[in-house]
Amino acid sequence: MSNSRILEVSVGIFVALGIAALLxxxxxxxxxxxxxxxxxxxxxxNFDNVSGLKERSAxxxxxxTVGRVTSIVVDPDSYEAVVKMTIDARFSDVPVDSSVGxxxxxxxxxxxxxxxxxxxxxxxxxxxxxRLTQSSIVLEKLISQFLFSQSDKKDE
Amino acid sequence: MxxxxxxxxxxxxDFWARLGGEVLLFLxxxxxxxxxxxxxxxxxxxxxxxxxxxxxxxxxSGFFVGMVLGLQGYNTLIDFGAEESxxxxxxxxxxxxxxxxxxxxxxxGRAGSALTAEIGLMKATEQLSGLExxxxxxxxxxxxxxxxxxxxxxxxxxxxxxxxxxxxxxxVGVDLLGVxxxxxxxxxxxxxxxxxxxxxxxIKSVVFGVVxxxxxxxxxxxxxxxxxxxxxxxxRTVVYSALAVLGLDFLLTALML
Amino acid sequence: MQATDKTLVxxxxxxxxxxxxxxxxxxxxxxxxxxxxxxxxxxxxxKTTLLKLIGGQLKPQQGTIYFHGENIPTMKTKxxxxxxxxxxxxxxxxxxxxxxxxxxxxxxxxxxHTELPEVMIRDLVLMKxxxxxxxxARHLNPSQLSGGMARRVAFARAIALxxxxxxxxxxxxxxxxxxxxxxxxxxxxxxxxxxxxxxIVSHDIEETMAIADKVYVISQGKIVGHGSPEEMxxxxxxxxxxxxxxxxxxxxxxxxxASSFKDDIFSGEYVD
Numbered sequence: 001m002s003n004s005r006i007l008e009v010s011v012g013i014f015v016a017l018g019i020a021a022l023l024x025x026x027x028x029x030x031x032x033x034x035x036x037x038x039x040x041x042x043x044x045x046n047f048d049n050v051s052g053l054k055e056r057s058a059x060x061x062x063x064x065t066v067g068r069v070t071s072i073v074v075d076p077d078s079y080e081a082v083v084k085m086t087i088d089a090r091f092s093d094v095p096v097d098s099s100v101g102x103x104x105x106x107x108x109x110x111x112x113x114x115x116x117x118x119x120x121x122x123x124x125x126x127x128x129x130x131r132l133t134q135s136s137i138v139l140e141k142l143i144s145q146f147l148f149s150q151s152d153k154k155d156e
Numbered sequence: 157m158x159x160x161x162x163x164x165x166x167x168x169x170d171f172w173a174r175l176g177g178e179v180l181l182f183l184x185x186x187x188x189x190x191x192x193x194x195x196x197x198x199x200x201x202x203x204x205x206x207x208x209x210x211x212x213x214x215x216x217s218g219f220f221v222g223m224v225l226g227l228q229g230y231n232t233l234i235d236f237g238a239e240e241s242x243x244x245x246x247x248x249x250x251x252x253x254x255x256x257x258x259x260x261x262x263x264x265g266r267a268g269s270a271l272t273a274e275i276g277l278m279k280a281t282e283q284l285s286g287l288e289x290x291x292x293x294x295x296x297x298x299x300x301x302x303x304x305x306x307x308x309x310x311x312x313x314x315x316x317x318x319x320x321x322x323x324x325x326x327x328v329g330v331d332l333l334g335v336x337x338x339x340x341x342x343x344x345x346x347x348x349x350x351x352x353x354x355x356x357x358x359i360k361s362v363v364f365g366v367v368x369x370x371x372x373x374x375x376x377x378x379x380x381x382x383x384x385x386x387x388x389x390x391x392r393t394v395v396y397s398a399l400a401v402l403g404l405d406f407l408l409t410a411l412m413l
Numbered sequence: 414m415q416a417t418d419k420t421l422v423x424x425x426x427x428x429x430x431x432x433x434x435x436x437x438x439x440x441x442x443x444x445x446x447x448x449x450x451x452x453x454x455x456x457x458x459x460k461t462t463l464l465k466l467i468g469g470q471l472k473p474q475q476g477t478i479y480f481h482g483e484n485i486p487t488m489k490t491k492x493x494x495x496x497x498x499x500x501x502x503x504x505x506x507x508x509x510x511x512x513x514x515x516x517x518x519x520x521x522x523x524x525x526h527t528e529l530p531e532v533m534i535r536d537l538v539l540m541k542x543x544x545x546x547x548x549x550a551r552h553l554n555p556s557q558l559s560g561g562m563a564r565r566v567a568f569a570r571a572i573a574l575x576x577x578x579x580x581x582x583x584x585x586x587x588x589x590x591x592x593x594x595x596x597x598x599x600x601x602x603x604x605x606x607x608x609x610x611x612x613i614v615s616h617d618i619e620e621t622m623a624i625a626d627k628v629y630v631i632s633q634g635k636i637v638g639h640g641s642p643e644e645m646x647x648x649x650x651x652x653x654x655x656x657x658x659x660x661x662x663x664x665x666x667x668x669x670x671a672s673s674f675k676d677d678i679f680s681g682e683y684v685d
Contacts, residue, residue, distance in 0.1 A: 011200045014208045018312025021319035022358070028341070029247050029322055030348040056349060110346055277511075286508030289468050290522045290570075291497035297525075 039089030099132035202305035222324025243344035246325030264397030275376025306369025438634035501571030561592025
């Protein structure tokens with residue numbers, strides 16, 4: 001009897017360890033813990049350019065992640081990128097006149113959306129649209145602008 | 157001339173007959189799952205000899221692979237000043253590729269070969285025949301619980317491998333080489349996606365579990381009942397499993413990316 | 414159908430071949446109920462194959478095998494497994510499951526096929542072990558048993574479900590005189606005590622003839638003779654008399670088929 005007891009216990013430990021490992025992978029290694037569950041509301045913002053931004057990119061206020069990008073589509077009329085994001089319901093008092101911008105974490109890091117809170121008394125709620133947006137900086141454009149301005153200076 | 161065509165025809169027919177037999181046996185085994193789930197004792201026994209006994213080698217290997225990834229990754233990333241991304245690199249390599257693949261290869265060597273030898277010896281010593289004559293279907297009693305336990309064990313083992321590996325990479329990267337703890341974890345969490353990466357890894361390891369365990373069980377069940385036959389089948393199990401795992405890994409990666 | 418009352422297994426016109434070699438070429442065998450039937454013949458005549466055919470593990474190309482009036486080769490798998498519960502088979506090697514103890518081996522068919530409580534299984538197993546004289550060996554593993562003991566355990570397992578018929582595949586081969594005597598006596602006494610129908614496949618003439626009620630001799634895919642052991646030993650068929658008396662040369666030649674020795678030795682052909 002004790003033999004089969006050892007068997008059962010060790011198999012129990014094996015399965016528990018395996019599931020624990022899966023949980024570690026899900027919670028500690030990946031980002032499933034944040035915003036998959038719980039209350040949240042979604043807002044949209046239109047950008048001229050979102051290059052580098054992806055679904056599930058982070059949305060942050062003052063560097064703290066408060067939400068995720070859920071979808072990026074192109075508006076067929078204006079050819080602008082319409083970015084939809086969900087914000088955790090804990091951050092429900094963001095002023096409506098806040099502005100959003102696409103930033104890069106470090107020189108080669110991930111793109112993320114940063115929200116700069118405004119000063120209006122009204123707050124963002126489900127379905128709100130943010131008007132003030134600052135597009136993604138495209139490195140190539142920046143470099144070429146810089147190079148052209150340099151060459152312009154030389155010509156003078 | 158006709159002999160030559162006859163030869164081709166014969167090998168083609170033999171091939172299809174063999175393939176048909178394999179598929180039929182596989183289906184019978186899978187059908188038998190419905191009977192063995194009411195007998196957890198059988199599955200626990202097999203989880204022990206397949207899963208628990210492979211656990212140590214998987215954990216130790218995972219740890220070393222993680223440490224090597226930490227070391228190599230750091231040396232490459234530091235050239236770009238991107239050593240903060242070490243966590244991402246270690247975690248992605250493990251979760252998407254090395255975890256499922258290396259686990260499956262080790263599993264084939266550890267558990268697969270043992271399964272083939274066990275079933276092959278049962279055949280050589282007439283135990284399988286004996287079961288049949290005792291009105292016990294060896295497909296239900298011997299093959300099904302082993303296949304089932306293999307399919308359950310593989311993703312659990314692969315998860316352990318990856319989790320331990322991430323920790324091994326952390327030890328080398330953070331404790332030894334001085335990457336920032338926060339950067340290691342937060343970059344990892346920001347870039348490793350649950351649906352994309354973790355779930356894909358788990359799907360892969362389930363598929364590898366089915367394939368490697370089935371190859372092992374099938375080779376044992378169909379081996380020549382002699383000591384030479386058993387040893388040949390055992391070798392074949394390891395070779396076929398390794399090839400199948402690497403080939404399927406490419407296919408699955410291409411399909412899921 | 415008076416015959417069916419007394420005949421448990423009735424084999425008619427059985428043909429079986431493996432690859433190109435014909436193993437049985439139309440054999441007829443009647444196995445009477447409650448008796449010991451011996452099927453004898455030199456090695457390689459497919460005696461074990463015959464038992465596997467009766468057990469339904471192999472399918473003949475032609476012919477019928479009636480067990481209780483039902484044809485085994487045409488049976489559906491499920492039915493076949495039902496029928497097998499009424500048969501026990503003792504393999505040459507014992508075929509004990511190596512990953513469990515002697516006790517668990519004998520309890521195995523009971524646990525697989527009955528819902529009996531563990532207490533009752535224990536009693537049944539101990540009864541069977543007592544019958545084969547190995548009650549004291551119940552905690553041993555099959556690897557710790559001698560060949561003779563393994564066969565006795567296998568015998569106990571074969572009768573665990575109280576089958577109607579037990580088939581013995583070469584039960585005496587490779588046994589020392591004492592365990593051979595034990596097995597002979599066991600088969601005889603069990604046959605009487607349990608009213609078993611026994612089928613023994615063997616080439617150990619003396620022991621088999623001593624306990625058999627009826628003997629069939631097979632050679633080259635045919636039945637070459639059958640009858641009681643007395644009839645067989647007095648048979649004037651040269652073949653049977655060669656086999657029964659173990660003569661080196663006779664209808665079964667001492668030499669494997671070859672060209673004449675003289676031609677061969679002077680042919681100057683090299684063996685590579």
